[in-house]
Amino acid sequence: MTKDQTIPRAALLLGLAGVIPFAWGALTVLSAPLAEVSARTLGGRFTGPYIQLFYGAIILAFMSGVLWGFASKTTGGQAATGYALSTLPALWAFFFTGGGPVSAAVYLIGGYAGLLMLDWQFWRWGLAPPWWMRLRLLLSGLVILCLLVTVLT
Numbered sequence: 645m646t647k648d649q650t651i652p653r654a655a656l657l658l659g660l661a662g663v664i665p666f667a668w669g670a671l672t673v674l675s676a677p678l679a680e681v682s683a684r685t686l687g688g689r690f691t692g693p694y695i696q697l698f699y700g701a702i703i704l705a706f707m708s709g710v711l712w713g714f715a716s717k718t719t720g721g722q723a724a725t726g727y728a729l730s731t732l733p734a735l736w737a738f739f740f741t742g743g744g745p746v747s748a749a750v751y752l753i754g755g756y757a758g759l760l761m762l763d764w765q766f767w768r769w770g771l772a773p774p775w776w777m778r779l780r781l782l783l784s785g786l787v788i789l790c791l792l793v794t795v796l797t
Contacts (some may be wrong), residue, residue, distance in 0.1 A: 646774075648773075648774040648775065649774050649775050649778060650775060651775045651778055651779045652775070655775075655779060656779065659779055659782075659783045660783070660786075662703065662783070663783060663786045663787060663790070665695050665696065665699040666695075666696050666699065666700065666786070666787050666790035666791065667786075667790050668682075668690075668695060669691075669692060669693055669694070669695040669696035669699075669790065669793075669794065670696070670789075670790040670791075670793035670794065672691045672692045672695075673692050673693060673793050673794055673797050674793060674797065679691055679692055692745075692794075693745035693746075693748075693749060693794040694745070696749065696752070696790065696791060696794055697741060697745060697748045697749065697752065700737070700741070700749075700752040700755075700756075700787070700791070701737035701738075701741045701752070702737075703787075704733040704734060704736060704737040704752070704755050704756070704759065705733065705734040705737055705738075707733050707759055708730050708731055708732070708733045708734035708735075709730075711726070711729065711730035711733070711762060711763075711766055712726075712727060712730040712731075714726065714730070714766045714771040714772055715727045715729075715730050715766075715771070717771045718769070718771060722769065726766065726769075726771065729762055729765065729766075730762075732758065732762065733755060733758070733759050733762070736751070736754075736755040736758065737752075737755060740754070740755065741755075745794060746794065746795055749791045749792075749794040749795045750795055752791055753788050753791050753792065753795070756784050756787050756788055756791070757784070757788065759780075759784065760780060760781070760784045763776065763777065763780040763784075764777060764780075767780075
C-alpha cells in the first residue's frame with residue numbers, strides 16, 4: 645500500500661465515530677436491559693432501530709453533499725453527471741426510509757450499498773482521494789452489519 649492509499653488518521657477516527665449511532669442501535673436491539681436504560685436516559689429516539697434509521701437517513705444526505713463536492717472538481721458533462729448522481733443518496737433516504745423499522749432498515753442497507761457504488765464511480769473518475777474506497781468499504785460494511793441486526797432480530 646502506498647502512502648497515498650493510507651487513510652488519514654482524522655478521517656478514519658471521525659468515520660469510525662460516525663458508526664457509533666448505528667452500533668448503539670444494534671446493541672440496544674440485541675439487549676433488552678440496555679434498551680430500557682437507553683430509553684429511560686436518552687429517550688426512545690436514541691434507542692434500538694430508531695437511532696439507526698434517523699441517523700442513517702441524515703448520513704445518506706450528508707454523503708450526497710460529499711459527492712456533490714467531488715462533482716465540483718470537474719466540468720462539462722462529467723460534472724453534470726456527477727451532480728445528478730450525488731443527489732441519489734439523499735433522495736433515496738427521503739423516499740424510501742418511511743414505514744416500519746425493518747423495511748426502513750432494509751431500504752437503508754440498499755441505500756448504503758448504492759452509495760458504495762457511487763463512491764467507487766467518483767473514485768474511479770479520480771475525483772475522490774486515493775484512500776477513499778478503503779475508508780468507504782470499511783464504514784459501509786460496519787453500517788450495513790449494524791443495520792442487519794435490526795432486520796434479522
